[in-house]
Amino acid sequence: MAIQESGEMYLETILVLSQKNNRVRAIDVGEELGYSKPSVSRAMGILKNEGYITVEKDGSILLSESGKEIAEKIYERHIVLSSLLTSIGVPEEIAIEDACRMEHVISDESFDIIKKLHEKRNKNA
DSSP states (O other), X not given: OOOOHHHHHHHHHHHHHHHHOSOOOHHHHHHHHTOOHHHHHHHHHHHHHTTSEEEOTTSOEEEOHHHHHHHHHHXXXXXXXXXXXXXXXXXXXXXXXXXXXXXXXXXXHHHHHHHHHHHHHHHHO
């Protein structure tokens, strides 16, 4: 089943938070995204039912292999796209916001080409 943009955002946020903290809880995700507790609870239920996360008895949220794969893909897109945009002169705050929207809709083919172009530019810089 294809995951929706909002699900990708949740998975990416869980990944980023897990890199900062030993434990990620629903409240942490909600605070990071600015979402209400009911919205986060509903999303966590959906992600759990679809096998993208597991929730431990203590409330800790862990990414499954498929959840981690999606989260890493989206996060890589975010990093590359925001870096590329800032490198061509887009103000950082705007680049981050634009990358956040672009990362969910760009095709794998287009992203791979953009990534290669950006890596080549960085080598030549």
